[in-house]
Amino acid sequence: MRIFVLGAGATGSLLAQLLERQGHTVWCGDRDPERARRFLGRKSTIPLTEVNARNFRGIVKAAKGCQLIVNASASVFNEIVLRAAVRLRAHYLDLSSHLTRHPFRAEQFRYTKKFQAKNRAGLINAGVAPRTDKPARQTCRRAAR
Secondary structure, three states: OOEEEEEOHHHHHHHHHHHHHHHOEEEEEEOHHHHHHOOOHHOOOOOEEEOOOOOOOHHHHHHHOEEEEEEEEOHHHHHHHHHHHHHHHHEEEOOOOOOOOOOOHHHHHHHHHHHHHOOOOOOOOOOOOOOOHHHHHHHHHHOOO
């Protein structure tokens, strides 16, 4: 699977490395490539590009060709990254919700029909807690079929 990870900090870089080890084609985007390269490791062969999560067009350009966007950036950028995933016809995974509009309803649910119309999956609030990896892997496997 071709996977673009937006936000190559501690969590995003670790996810990128694990996905690459599993045989996926992975590349990352971050607003600070120098800092992100330190997280990925100097010897890492994972491609890294400068992209700001506030910039919709920049995300679309950086993620072009991906089948899955992993949003490991701050949750305040979820809707911009969701829109980019819809534009690219890519599956989507994020780690948390911003909850500014409604304290008990994740903002990502507003995109349900758009993802369904494109026959794509969006896995939200995956978090970084132990045991959240198994459902994510199963969803990705089903999506890749």
